[in-house]
Amino acid sequence: MELPEIFGEAGGLGVKSEFKKMMKKKTLVPILIALVLGLLSIFLMKRDDSSSIRTELMDFAVKDTAAITKIFLADRNDHSVTLKRKQNGEWVLDDSLPPRPDVMKNLVSAIHSISVKARVPESGFNNVITDLASGGIKCEVYLADQDKPFKVYYVGNQTADALGTFMMIEDSNVPFVMEIPGFNGYLTPWYNPVKDIWIEPVIFRLRQDQIKSIALSYPSFSKWSFSLERNQDKFQLSVPAENKIYTSIDSVAVDNYLALYQNVFYEVPEGRLNKQTKDSLFKTVPLNEIKITTMDDQEKGILIYPMAINESSIILQDSLGNPLKYDVDRMYGFITHDKRWVVIQHYSFDKLFRKGDDFMLKNRRIR
Numbered sequence: 130m131e132l133p134e135i136f137g138e139a140g141g142l143g144v145k146s147e148f149k150k151m152m153k154k155k156t157l158v159p160i161l162i163a164l165v166l167g168l169l170s171i172f173l174m175k176r177d178d179s180s181s182i183r184t185e186l187m188d189f190a191v192k193d194t195a196a197i198t199k200i201f202l203a204d205r206n207d208h209s210v211t212l213k214r215k216q217n218g219e220w221v222l223d224d225s226l227p228p229r230p231d232v233m234k235n236l237v238s239a240i241h242s243i244s245v246k247a248r249v250p251e252s253g254f255n256n257v258i259t260d261l262a263s264g265g266i267k268c269e270v271y272l273a274d275q276d277k278p279f280k281v282y283y284v285g286n287q288t289a290d291a292l293g294t295f296m297m298i299e300d301s302n303v304p305f306v307m308e309i310p311g312f313n314g315y316l317t318p319w320y321n322p323v324k325d326i327w328i329e330p331v332i333f334r335l336r337q338d339q340i341k342s343i344a345l346s347y348p349s350f351s352k353w354s355f356s357l358e359r360n361q362d363k364f365q366l367s368v369p370a371e372n373k374i375y376t377s378i379d380s381v382a383v384d385n386y387l388a389l390y391q392n393v394f395y396e397v398p399e400g401r402l403n404k405q406t407k408d409s410l411f412k413t414v415p416l417n418e419i420k421i422t423t424m425d426d427q428e429k430g431i432l433i434y435p436m437a438i439n440e441s442s443i444i445l446q447d448s449l450g451n452p453l454k455y456d457v458d459r460m461y462g463f464i465t466h467d468k469r470w471v472v473i474q475h476y477s478f479d480k481l482f483r484k485g486d487d488f489m490l491k492n493r494r495i496r
Contacts, residue, residue, distance in 0.1 A: 186301045199271035202322035229329040235319040246308040257304045261285045287315030333393040341422045355485030368485040378488045395471035430465040
């Protein structure tokens with residue numbers, strides 16, 4: 130039956146129009162629902178599917194860094210460092226050396242702030258797994274009173290844009306691209322397990338009130354040798370070549386000299402010296418030796434040897450064109466309290482090479 134027959138021709142046209150609109154809406158509803166569901170499924174497939182991964186496989190960061198008592202870093206090239214926090218809060222490297230503050234700060238910052246940036250795409254998944262297994266840096270983080278590490282993960286190379294770092298929790302097979310939010314760069318250098326990177330290049334870092342005595346000896350020029358020894362609240366000067374002790378000396382000159390030992394650095398650790406070369410140097414006469422005794426009776430010192438001309442030398446001839454035998458910019462140093470060889474600069478050390486005469490009052494110079 131036609132609509133006009135029921136409702137009449139006059140009103141039927143309007144009702145028929147409304148009916149058609151209603152039917153169109155009913156037809157559109159399932160279409161819209163299907164469209165929404167389709168878009169939702171696409172979104173779910175496209176979004177990062179980290180939510181389907183166990184939370185512990187994504188949990189790298191240690192938020193309570195004050196509770197960290199030890200950090201161990203190692204790679205497959207036999208490099209490793211152990212960093213321990215003492216009761217006073219200071220960090221120590223391999224039980225003996227102070228680590229560089231800037232390097233230590235970066236590592237602790239990374240351990241605290243790293244977060245997942247993205248999952249590794251399927252196209253690079255196998256390569257990342259292989260690289261982490263063969264060349265990743267192992268990081269173990271220990272908390273107070275724990276024998277087992279609280280976190281263990283592996284740190285790999287940077288992403289192609291150098292804005293992310295590949296990492297993976299131990300016993301996981303799901304690597305991630307990690308970042309520190311707000312930091313533009315990759316984090317691998319912050320986990321460096323090479324000991325030399327961690328060692329602060331300090332030979333002496335002493336205030337005047339920490340120095341009990343200091344002695345400089347010149348084996349080839351014994352008349353220059355001297356020692357300054359604390360006698361109550363003043364220093365006295367000993368000159369072995371004269372077999373004399375001077376109690377009335379230039380206190381300003383002494384203060385200025387001791388102030389030089391607040392920060393004495395070496396240039397680089399000398400890794401190129403083989404055992405034969407080291408033994409050979411020990412058999413030669415050093416240029417000089419610095420010995421310091423601290424107020425708590427610790428012994429610190431350095432033996433200084435000339436460096437022969439080498440491929441790194443800049444000046445090869447003297448002012449007359451004669452070839453030089455020794456480098457005029459650098460020397461070798463053997464730090465006696467650390468048992469380490471280093472390269473030192475004349476620029477840093479020549480100001481330390483004083484003579485006893487430099488501390489005498491003007492009217493009592495040694496002749």
